[in-house]
Amino acid sequence: MMDFLRSLRFMRPHRLLAQSLMLGLFSSGAIVLGIVPDVSSSTASRFNTVVQAQQSPEFSETEIRNYARAVLGIEPRRQTAYNEIQGIVGAGKSIPPVVCNETQTINRLDKAVRDIAVNYCTQAKSIIETNELTIGRFNEITQRQQADPALQKRIQSELQNLQNSSGT
Secondary structure (H helix, E strand, O other): OOOHHHOOOOOOHHHHHHHHHHHHHHHHHHOOOOOEOOOOOOHHHOOEOOOOOOOOOOOOHHHHHHHHHHHHHHHHHHHHHHHHHHHHHOOOOOOOOOOOOOHHHHHOOOHHHHHHHHHHHHHHHHHHHHOOOOHHHHHHHHHHHHHOHHHHHHHHHHHHHHHHHHOO
């Protein structure tokens, strides 16, 4: 939240598109652990991460692998949280913005929505830390990859490798 060069298998086009979309969705979404789930417009940009970490010139392969594992762990939870909140708010209605590290955005939510957002934020934080990243480093990678095509490619390669090795 991305070792793909080891696998030279060609991906099916829909799978490559899905991975690219997932990375894009997560990048937009991860601008969420200041982690900042911006649970408010399209599903692609519902959860955002506020980044307050210093920029680092390089990310190790281990960090990229851990980031990718975190992204793969968080994304299904983000989608579930989004769908649950959408079910409460109502189809076609705007989902309120949620920023995990900004309690005022969470406190403004109805209790049912707040409970979902808090649960999501807690799970995302745990997944990131389980994958041996700090929240700051995770957010730093997220922010940097948005403007760095080479880093995006490294992350996408790692996502592909992890998905290929898991058989999904």
